[in-house]
Amino acid sequence: AQSVTQLDSQVPVFEEAPVELRCNYSSSVSVYLFWYVQYPNQGLQLLLKYLSGSTLVKGINGFEAEFNKSQTSFHLRKPSVHISDTAEYFCAVTSGFGNEKLTFGTGTRLTIIP
Amino acid sequence: NAGVTQTPKFRVLKTGQSMTLLCAQDMNHEYMYWYRQDPGMGLRLIHYSVGEGTTAKGEVPDGYNVSRLKKQNFLLGLESAAPSQTSVYFCASSKREYNEQFFGPGTRLTVL
Numbered sequence: 001a002q003s004v005t006q007l008d009s010q011v012p013v014f015e016e017a018p019v020e021l022r023c024n025y026s027s028s029v030s031v032y033l034f035w036y037v038q039y040p041n042q043g044l045q046l047l048l049k050y051l052s053g054s055t056l057v058k059g060i061n062g063f064e065a066e067f068n069k070s071q072t073s074f075h076l077r078k079p080s081v082h083i084s085d086t087a088e089y090f091c092a093v094t095s096g097f098g099n100e101k102l103t104f105g106t107g108t109r110l111t112i113i114p
Numbered sequence: 115n116a117g118v119t120q121t122p123k124f125r126v127l128k129t130g131q132s133m134t135l136l137c138a139q140d141m142n143h144e145y146m147y148w149y150r151q152d153p154g155m156g157l158r159l160i161h162y163s164v165g166e167g168t169t170a171k172g173e174v175p176d177g178y179n180v181s182r183l184k185k186q187n188f189l190l191g192l193e194s195a196a197p198s199q200t201s202v203y204f205c206a207s208s209k210r211e212y213n214e215q216f217f218g219p220g221t222r223l224t225v226l
Contacts, residue, residue, distance in 0.1 A: 009154070043118070043204055043217030044157075090156060101172060102215065104156040
């Protein structure tokens with residue numbers, strides 16, 4: 001069975017500082033990986049995804065993530081955060097096999113400090 | 115192009131009451147999903163549909179039923195609401211299974 005771990009439930013960061021949100025997954029087969037963002041009182045929207053190819057994936061709003069198969073990680077990074085990045089971020093994984101659906105992590109709440 | 119819409123936005127029920135949540139999408143997507151979001155638990159899949167007239171169970175299907183009579187609509191029903199079903203419910207759709215899922219704004223349900 002697949003699973004996703006987001007170890008940090010909350011991450012406070014000063015404005016214009018860099019940030020890394022950690023995501024580790026477990027799966028016995030190859031995976032597809034996603035990062036979603038949820039702004040307050042809204043639904044989720046896709047930030048970026050890794051399906052195959054280059055392990056460095058660029059997404060919207062200046063975010064990027066790197067797929068590391070040996071460490072089973074897909075950490076999300078941004079070199080300089082803005083107040084508008086305040087949101088909850090969810091990592092998700094699917095193996096793409098059989099009836100495996102998207103499994104979400106428990107989320108990381110990113111708070112930007114002015 | 116409204117994307118994914120959900121009605122109602124808020125609802126308060128008493129234990130034992132029933133209700134239906136409606137999800138509609140105008141993107142001609144084949145796949146539709148219902149999730150619930152609870153604090154500290156992320157999103158959990160309740161039911162999903164791979165096309166008109168089909169439905170399947172997800173991770174937490176007990177106490178819920180669904181129907182997909184039209185391609186654009188996916189209904190989630192609670193026959194006898196329980197306090198444990200207090201949650202925020204999200205509907206999502208995707209063109210194919212591993213494409214981006216588009217989410218609705220959510221329905222906040224409280225069961226007293």
